[in-house]
Amino acid sequence: LCQIFVEARGDCTGASAGIGEATALEFAKYNSKLILLARRAERLQKLKSQILEKYPNTQIHTCEVDVRNKQAIDDVIANLPQELKDIDVLVNNAGIAIGFETLENQTQEEIQATLETNVNGLIYVTQAVLPRMKERNSGDIIIMGSISGQQSHGFGNSIYSASKFEIWKSSHISSLRKELVKTKVRVLLIRPGSVDTEFTLNRSRGNPEFSKIYYSGYEPLDAKDIAECVVFGANRPTNVVISELNVLSNAQA
């Protein structure tokens, strides 16, 4: 394990909370150099301190940035410190689902924010990182999809499902993997089921009762369960490609 990650440089979007935060902690175990992106600088600083307390030699670069802003993303990637420019693993994790509403009740603002973050944001970050990966003929692009992009979970999911379906389509069926077929750049799509993070609270517009209803009948996964799969996927020998992983709790499977 260590062999691959001793020199790895990882870039994780949405690293200030939940699955991204757990992923950063998981990579830190393997001496990875970390580039952590999110909008909330104070949360990134808190995570940085937490990692440094446990693994004092970790090199960590934090960037306060909104993935919906293409120019800002291009600038962040172009201005990385020299020793972090060659990104080995990109974890496209930033994502939201706001509103738990019937389609006709979702506001235009919610629809736009969801699609722009989950679809456009992912494309912008990938566009910024990919050229150097192709040049080096090496790298992992890990995409945080959702099981909701593959199967309907009923009420209140249409916009979020649409955004995650788009991710699935563009990472798998269509071009990206085909564009990369002659390179050693791999694409892994992970589709988590329900994971216990702030995501659910945000989605419920801050109503804590929501998660009780949402999770009734099963235990959601822990963010660490997904983080371990990210590291596992990135850590396969270079001739092995895991293209998709569905990661669900027992009751959801």
Ligand code: NDP
């Ligand atoms: P959280 O809400 O806990 O974390 C989301 C992260 O994304 C935060 O770090 C947030 O940081 C970041 N983020 C959101 N919008 C932006 C933006 N515009 N620019 C930069 N960063 C942004 O959610 P999870 O950890 O649960 O979710 C992570 C991913 O996993 C998402 O893509 C989600 O769709 C997916 N997923 C989650 C499931 C779940 O049940 N939790 C199930 C299936 C998939 P900040 O606010 O500081 O910008």
